[in-house]
Amino acid sequence: MSAAGPLSGAPVLEVEELAVTFSRKGEAPVRAVDGVSFDVAPGETIGLVGESGCGKSVTSLAVMGLLPKRGVSVTGSVRFNGQELVGAGDSMLRRLRGADMAMVFQDPLSSLNPTVPIGTQVTEVLLEHREMDRKEASREAVVLLDKVGIPDPVRRLKEYPHQLSGGMRQRALIAMSLACSPRLLIADEPTTALDVTIQAQILELLKELVVDTGTALVMITHDLGVVAGLCDRVHVMYAGKIIESAERHELFARPRQPYTGGLLASVPRLDASRGTPLRPIRGSARDAIPWTQGCAFAPRCDNAQDDCLTEVSGEIVPLEYDGPGRELRCRHPLEYPQAPPGATALGAAR
Amino acid sequence: MLRFIVQRLLQLIPILLGLFVLLFAWLRALPGGPAQAALGERATPEAIAQYNELFGLDEPLYVQYLRFLGRAVTLDFGNSTQYGRPVTEVFLERFPGTIELTLFAMIFAIGVGIPLGYFAARRHGSVFDSASVVGSLLGVAIPVFFLAYLLRLLFAVELGWLPGSGRQDVRIDATRITNFYVLDGLLTREWDAAFDAFLHLILPAIALGTIPLAIIVRITRASVLDVVNEDYVRTANAKGLAMATVRRRHIVRNALLPVSTTIGLQTGLLLSGAVLTETVFAFGGVGLALRDAITYRDFAVLQGFILLLAVVYVLVNLLVDISYGLLDPRVRVR
Amino acid sequence: MTAVGDVRRRRIDELAAKAGAIPEGDGGLSLTRSAIRRLRRDPVAIIGAVIVVVFLVVAAFAPLLAPKDPVTQYLLSEIRPGLIPGPQEGFPLGVDNLGRDLLSRLIYGSRQSLMIGVVSTVLGLVVGMTLGVLAGAFGGWVDTVVMRFVDIILSIPGLLMAITVSVLLGQNQYSLMIAIAVVQVPVFARLLRGSMLAQRGSDYAVAAQALGVKKGRIVFGHVLPNSLSPVIVQATLSLATAIIEAAALSFLGLGDPDIARPEWGAMLANAQDFLSVRPWLAIWPALCIIVVALGFTLLGERLREALDPKFRR
Numbered sequence: 001m002s003a004a005g006p007l008s009g010a011p012v013l014e015v016e017e018l019a020v021t022f023s024r025k026g027e028a029p030v031r032a033v034d035g036v037s038f039d040v041a042p043g044e045t046i047g048l049v050g051e052s053g054c055g056k057s058v059t060s061l062a063v064m065g066l067l068p069k070r071g072v073s074v075t076g077s078v079r080f081n082g083q084e085l086v087g088a089g090d091s092m093l094r095r096l097r098g099a100d101m102a103m104v105f106q107d108p109l110s111s112l113n114p115t116v117p118i119g120t121q122v123t124e125v126l127l128e129h130r131e132m133d134r135k136e137a138s139r140e141a142v143v144l145l146d147k148v149g150i151p152d153p154v155r156r157l158k159e160y161p162h163q164l165s166g167g168m169r170q171r172a173l174i175a176m177s178l179a180c181s182p183r184l185l186i187a188d189e190p191t192t193a194l195d196v197t198i199q200a201q202i203l204e205l206l207k208e209l210v211v212d213t214g215t216a217l218v219m220i221t222h223d224l225g226v227v228a229g230l231c232d233r234v235h236v237m238y239a240g241k242i243i244e245s246a247e248r249h250e251l252f253a254r255p256r257q258p259y260t261g262g263l264l265a266s267v268p269r270l271d272a273s274r275g276t277p278l279r280p281i282r283g284s285a286r287d288a289i290p291w292t293q294g295c296a297f298a299p300r301c302d303n304a305q306d307d308c309l310t311e312v313s314g315e316i317v318p319l320e321y322d323g324p325g326r327e328l329r330c331r332h333p334l335e336y337p338q339a340p341p342g343a344t345a346l347g348a349a350r
Numbered sequence: 351m352l353r354f355i356v357q358r359l360l361q362l363i364p365i366l367l368g369l370f371v372l373l374f375a376w377l378r379a380l381p382g383g384p385a386q387a388a389l390g391e392r393a394t395p396e397a398i399a400q401y402n403e404l405f406g407l408d409e410p411l412y413v414q415y416l417r418f419l420g421r422a423v424t425l426d427f428g429n430s431t432q433y434g435r436p437v438t439e440v441f442l443e444r445f446p447g448t449i450e451l452t453l454f455a456m457i458f459a460i461g462v463g464i465p466l467g468y469f470a471a472r473r474h475g476s477v478f479d480s481a482s483v484v485g486s487l488l489g490v491a492i493p494v495f496f497l498a499y500l501l502r503l504l505f506a507v508e509l510g511w512l513p514g515s516g517r518q519d520v521r522i523d524a525t526r527i528t529n530f531y532v533l534d535g536l537l538t539r540e541w542d543a544a545f546d547a548f549l550h551l552i553l554p555a556i557a558l559g560t561i562p563l564a565i566i567v568r569i570t571r572a573s574v575l576d577v578v579n580e581d582y583v584r585t586a587n588a589k590g591l592a593m594a595t596v597r598r599r600h601i602v603r604n605a606l607l608p609v610s611t612t613i614g615l616q617t618g619l620l621l622s623g624a625v626l627t628e629t630v631f632a633f634g635g636v637g638l639a640l641r642d643a644i645t646y647r648d649f650a651v652l653q654g655f656i657l658l659l660a661v662v663y664v665l666v667n668l669l670v671d672i673s674y675g676l677l678d679p680r681v682r683v684r
Numbered sequence: 685m686t687a688v689g690d691v692r693r694r695r696i697d698e699l700a701a702k703a704g705a706i707p708e709g710d711g712g713l714s715l716t717r718s719a720i721r722r723l724r725r726d727p728v729a730i731i732g733a734v735i736v737v738v739f740l741v742v743a744a745f746a747p748l749l750a751p752k753d754p755v756t757q758y759l760l761s762e763i764r765p766g767l768i769p770g771p772q773e774g775f776p777l778g779v780d781n782l783g784r785d786l787l788s789r790l791i792y793g794s795r796q797s798l799m800i801g802v803v804s805t806v807l808g809l810v811v812g813m814t815l816g817v818l819a820g821a822f823g824g825w826v827d828t829v830v831m832r833f834v835d836i837i838l839s840i841p842g843l844l845m846a847i848t849v850s851v852l853l854g855q856n857q858y859s860l861m862i863a864i865a866v867v868q869v870p871v872f873a874r875l876l877r878g879s880m881l882a883q884r885g886s887d888y889a890v891a892a893q894a895l896g897v898k899k900g901r902i903v904f905g906h907v908l909p910n911s912l913s914p915v916i917v918q919a920t921l922s923l924a925t926a927i928i929e930a931a932a933l934s935f936l937g938l939g940d941p942d943i944a945r946p947e948w949g950a951m952l953a954n955a956q957d958f959l960s961v962r963p964w965l966a967i968w969p970a971l972c973i974i975v976v977a978l979g980f981t982l983l984g985e986r987l988r989e990a991l992d993p994k995f996r997r
Contacts (some may be wrong), residue, residue, distance in 0.1 A: 066587055090593075098590030105588075110581040113600050114680055115607070124599070125589045176589060265382040368836035379852055487985075491977035493931045493949075496970045497955055507960060618787065622843030626932055630956075644847065644936055656848055660840045 010082070011039040012184050012216040013063065013101075018076035018086075020055070020062050033059045034240035034291060035076070042183065045217040047231035047248075049224065049263070051285045055240040056220045062086075063218075064103055070173060080184065099129040102177035106189040108169035112161035118145075118172050119157030127177040144175040148205060161289045167198035171205070178209060185210070186218045191226060203229055224267055228252065233325075236260050239288040239296035242319060244258040245327040256322060256333040258303045291316055295330070303332040354675055358668055365664060372682025373657050374418050378411075380649060389431070427654030432646050437654035440639060445658075446529035447517055447635035449629070452620040454551045455559035460613065463563045467570025467609075468602070482567055489564025491528060494623045498557035498630035505553055515632040518547045519602070558627040562616040569612045573605040580604070607678050621659055729986035735979030739972075743794040751776075752785035752963065754792040768962045780951070780965055781958050789946040790968055796940070796947035797973070800861055801926040801980075807865035809919050812872025817968040820880030820911070821903045831877070836868040841933060842867045849911050850938040857940040860933055864926050875918055880910035911989040920984030924977035931973055948972050 018036045023029035036236035040046050048056040061067050062074050065085055078085040080101060085093065091251065097103075105111040113121060122144060123137040132140065138157060145153035148171040161169055170190060177185060187206060191199035207230055210217045219231055226233055234251050236244040236259065244257040255261040262281035281300055288296040288322040294309035295301070295317045307313040308331055385398040393401075421427070426587050427437040470482035506514025518524060518531050524543035532551070535544025577583060578601060586600040621637075628637035636655060641650040723729040742749060751774070752758070777786040816987055819830040837845065846863040853859035856992045881887060884907050892902050927979035931949030933939055939950045948969040 064588055066358075066584055094587075094590045094592065096590065097588055103585075103588040105581060105585060107581060111585045113582040113586070113604065115603055116599060117679060120599075124591060124595065126592050128589070128595070162680050173585070364832055365835050365839050368832065369839050372836060372840075373848075376848060376852055381854075487978060487981055488974070491928070491974045491981060493935075493952065493970065493973060495932065495935050495956075496952060496966065496973075499959055499966065503959055503963065566870065618841035621841040622932075624849075625843060626935065629936070640844075640847070641936055644851065649851075652848070652851060653930050656840060656844050659844060663841050664839045 011041050012081060013040040013218070014077070015039070015059075015063065016077040016079075018059065018062060018074070018078060020058050020067065021073045021075075023071055023073070024100055033062060036237070036240075036242055038235050038242070038245070040184065040216040040218055042216050043210070043214040044233070045207075045219060045231050047221060047227040047234040048237060049221060049227055049234055050237035053236045053285050056237050057188050058101065059237075060188050060220050064097060064101065064186065066097075066103075084101065095129075098125050098177075098182075099180045100182050101184040101186070102176050102180070104170070104173055104185065104187040104190045107193045108166060108173050109161060109193075110167060111173060114161055117158050117160055118164070121175050122157075122172070122179060125176055129180045138313045140179070141175075142252075144179055145172065146343075147246075148172070148175045148178070148209075149201075150175070166194050170194060170198075170202055174202075174205065174209075176212040178215075181213055182215060184216045184218070186220065188220045189222070190219075192223070199226075206230070215249040221258055224263060236263070239285070239291065241291060241296070241329065242327075243297065243329040245319075247325050250326060254334075254336050256326070256328050257297075257330045258301050258332075258334055259297045261334050262300075303334070305332050306342065307331055351675065355672055357548075358671055362664060362668065366661065367666075368662055369657065370422055371415070372418055373653050374415055377649060377653050388455045391457050406412050422657065425658075430643075430648055430651045432642060432648040432651065434575050437650050438658075440651065441636065441655055441658055443529060444636045444639050447531070447633065448621075448624050448637060449626070450530050450532060450547075451551060451554055451558060451633060451635055451661070452617075452624055454555035455620060455623075456562065456613070456616070458555050458559035459562035459566055459616070463566030464606070464609065467567040468574055468605075471565065471571045471574035473577070479571075479677065482571065486564040486567045488508060489560050489567075492560070494557060494561065495626040495630050497560055498554065498627050501553050501557050502630060512553050513546075513550045514553065517550050518543065519550075522546055554627050554631045556624045557630070558620060561619060561623065562613075565612060565616065570605065570609050573608045574601065577605045578600050607674070610674060610677060611670070614667055614674075617670075618663055619667045621663060693866070693871065719987070722990045723986060726986050729990070732979045732982030732984075732986065737973060739794055739798065739976050739979070742791055743798050746791050746795050750785075750788035752788040754788045755784060755944055756761050757783035758785065768958060768965065777850055777966065777968060778962070780955070784946075786965065789951060790948070790972055793946040793948045793951060793969065794972065794976075796857070796945050797927055797930065797949065797976070800857065800864070800947070801899040801923045801976075802931075802932045804861040804864035804926045805868060805919055805922045808868025808922065809872055809915070810870040811865070813915065814877055815869065815873040816876025816880065816915075817908065820877040820884070820907075824973060827877070830873070834873045837866065838870045838874075843929065846929060846933055847936065847938065850933055855938060855941050857942065857945065858932060860938070860940055863933065863938075864929050867929065868926070870921050871918060871922070872915060876911060876915050878886060879914050880907055883907045883910050914988075917988040917991065920980055920987055924980035924984070927973055927980075928977055 012059070016031055016037045019031065020033040021029050021031045023326050036055070036059055037045065038048075048059060050056050058067070063078050063085070065088065067074065074086055076086060080096060085096075112118075119138060119141055123134070126132050126137040126140055130137075141157060142153045145156055150156055150168055150171050156164070156168075156172075161172075164172065170193075174190075185206075190206065190269040194202060204218065204225060206219075209215065217230075219226060221227060231248050234246060234248055235242045236251075236257060238259055244251070244255070244260050246256075251260065252264065256266050259281070262279070265279040266281060268278060282302075283300040287299045289299060290296070292309070292310060295304070298304040298308040301308070308317070310316055313331070317329050317331060319327050319329040322333075355426040385393065385401040389397055389401055425438045429435060430437050430440055433440055466482055470479045473479050505511050513519065522543050524531065524534060524540055524547075525538045527537055531547035532544050535541065535547055582604075583596065583600050586596045591600075624635060625637035625640050627633065628635045629641045632638065636659065639651060640650070640655055643655065663676075723733075758775070768781055769775070769778055775785050780786055780789065798912065815830050815834060815887070819827040839850065845867050849863040849866050850859050853862060880903075884903075889902055889907055892906060893899075897905075927949075930939070930947070931952055934947065934949035934951035935956070937953075939953065940947060951969040952966055955969065960963050978989070
């Protein structure tokens with residue numbers, strides 16, 4: 001582990017019982033994130049995995065303090081280097097954002113300002129957070145663009161986002177987020193909008209940067225391939241709650257939550273014999289029931305039993321210790337006399 | 351960029367040619383035709399026949415059109431029956447007044463409209479926001495000339511705060527250089543003349559600027575509301591930029607793109623509205639001359655003025671297109 | 685598969701159905717139906733609609749509602765320069781400079797004003813849509829020719845164009861309607877063409893083409909109906925501008941000279957001369973114009989939002 005300040009070894013980010021509720025006039029409030037807790041240590045990469053709408057992006061925006069203020073209530077605790085961010089003032093958050101914690105977004109085209117040259121969009125971070133004049137900043141910008149693998153960076157400074165390819169745009173966004181060597185980087189589906197070949201390059205780039213600088217990385221994705229290649233620990237989310245947490249190899253080898261198992265089974269694999277059918281999860285995320293009534297995944301779950309319902313068991317399904325380094329929210333998890341054939345293959349991709 | 355401009359200029363040619371055909375045909379289709387237009391309504395049949403022969407109006411139409419085109423290119427639209435002078439001369443004398451008026455109206459509309467729209471959007475859902483929405487709807491629904499009359503009645507006639515007619519007090523003996531009265535006053539250092547001309551502009555400019563104001567408020571508000579939710583604004587915030595930087599570079603800059611197009615589109619509205627406003631305030635511009643031309647059936651003035659105004663309108667829109675290219679890099683490349 | 689108590693299973697499904705239920709109103713409804721649904725719950729749209737309906741009713745039943753004949757002159761003995769009788773017994777809003785009952789003239793005026801608005805808009809709509817469909821459906825040189833023509837009309841600012849047409853056709857109510865319609869034509873033509881082009885390039889049109897659906901069927905069965913909503917919105921908004929435009933033309937002396945047909949624009953224009961004597965002569969017709977224009981505008985704006993998928997939740 002690289003030396004990352006006086007708190008080295010202690011988590012960079014501690015999220016505890018984070019809950020986000022959206023309320024709109026005349027409609028029932030929606031709890032998008034519901035008691036999520038996790039830590040990230042320096043140099044560590046964690047994955048937040050789930051289908052769209054499971055609350056993973058909202059979690060990341062809440063951590064960054066980027067949710068709109070009106071109609072949104074954030075409770076719980078987010079500590080960055082021990083500093084509480086929930087309820088923190090705007091000016092303090094602005095000082096941290098871009099400098100100590102940064103974010104890379106899903107769609108690089110819409111995430112870049114179309115009317116401002118790439119160069120300005122990189123230098124403005126430097127000028128904001130570091131003691132630099134314009135000249136130094138643009139020299140640094142060239143270095144940054146070069147570091148993220150953008151060819152001919154001097155010329156690119158003057159170009160506009162629409163003149164760059166999708167992969168280049170994402171590289172530019174990464175350059176911006178890394179400009180001030182943040183201690184925490186949150187990447188929200190950074191490869192989803194890109195071609196498959198570019199995806200691999202971007203992931204490779206992120207991995208290198210994290211290893212080089214000891215930055216903690218939170219990877220938000222629905223793509224298990226990304227998790228397999230990058231993450232140390234994985235938190236699987238469903239309907240606003242974490243339902244399973246495990247070290248990567250463990251998770252791929254022995255998924256316990258039937259939802260996790262279903263996710264893994266629905267990924268096509270090269271090592272499966274031909275003709276092996278893919279097993280998609282029934283239904284869609286829309287079929288979730290509120291956690292107060294039972295396990296949200298129960299309507300789609302093949303293992304569901306009577307006591308998955310709150311009215312039978314008398315309590316909301318808790319997230320519990322499930323062996324060393326593992327946590328699980330399930331009453332009827334998948335059991336393994338031994339690992340199912342080939343289950344480790346994906347996990348061993350790294 | 352240069353290619354973009356040249357391309358746009360070339361696109362104008364067919365439009366202008368078509369415009370000339372339209373107005374050429376228009377004059378010919380009028381009862382009495384061009385002879386009556388030139389000689390006035392009380393012309394005798396003999397005089398008309400004589401005129402037709404003299405100006406080759408018995409020749410084939412395309413010959414006449416080419417001749418008309420030839421004269422129009424040299425800005426010769428014949429003589430006004432009202433003033434007995436060349437139409438172009440009258441136009442050039444009157445046009446500076448209209449430019450001054452529309453310019454001030456636009457300054458009023460933009461200067462008030464953009465901040466108003468911006469603040470309405472930033473306080474989305476507030477009383478101020480609702481008031482600006484209602485106000486902008488009302489602004490579009492009021493007939494311009496009625497508003498002009500109300501303003502005149504209230505501020506000029508009843509309260510006497512501001513002059514209610516003309517471009518300048520007739521008792522001021524101002525030197526004329528450009529026929530832009532305010533500018534003339536400044537150039538000749540006749541400060542009182544410049545100030546007086548400015549006072550004369552206030553009420554007409556407000557009346558004329560109200561519709562554009564209402565539209566600009568609405569578009570700015572809608573546009574800011576859109577842009578605030580854009581991903582790149584979130585990125586800018588994620589970069590920890592100061593609120594002022596986010597606002598200036600990322601919100602306002604992009605929000606003004608649709609507003610700038612709207613501003614260009616308002617030119618036609620302004621030229622239309624100028625006819626009405628100038629009439630109410632007896633403001634000696636092109637619009638007042640057009641109204642008189644309608645009243646006295648001065649067809650040469652009608653034809654010439656409408657043609658010239660259309661050309662101005664088309665050119666202004668071209669300028670707007672070009673400036674849009676400067677503002678939005680995505681347009682420039684194409 | 686694990687055995688699950690049937691009853692419990694059903695209970696879970698029930699809960700899921702409730703939780704995941706799509707909010708009532710959307711889903712499965714056609715765009716128009718759901719737009720109407722949303723309009724019905726929108727107070728602003730209702731205000732607009734009520735205004736419009738009230739004026740339409742007044743126009744339809746004008747002879748029943750008007751207390752007096754709109755052209756008969758009353759109280760002539762009381763009218764002298766600088767004095768026009770105000771509200772009094774039998775004349776709730778007073779009389780105009782020629783002694784005609786103002787209220788009755790306003791009521792009758794709604795007929796003419798609304799008719800000018802509706803006829804000119806429908807006329808502009810029909811011609812504009814025809815041009816737009818031609819350009820949008822055929823493309824190629826038809827498109828070029830039509831759009832050049834439209835651009836030429838557009839190159840003359842609206843009111844000046846209306847003046848030109850009106851001078852050419854002489855002073856009567858048809859000339860007024862045609863003049864206003866001509867100004868609207870290019871707006872509708874461009875709108876429809878633009879929206880058709882966008883629809884033609886959309887995935888579903890390409891998909892239909894790939895399935896071998898005939899071109900005419902795609903254009904008239906899919907593209908055209910889907911392109912109509914901006915045109916409908918614009919037509920509603922145009923009703924407002926048409927009425928205001930008519931007032932402007934009347935003000936410039938290009939209105940309908942027939943005194944048997946009172947019209948708000950002409951009343952307003954005429955009243956300007958007596959503004960310092962009795963401003964209410966101008967304010968009442970102006971208010972009528974403003975309120976009706978506002979009604980159409982509110983309705984149009986809300987219709988735009990209701991039809992725009994962007995605003996749908």
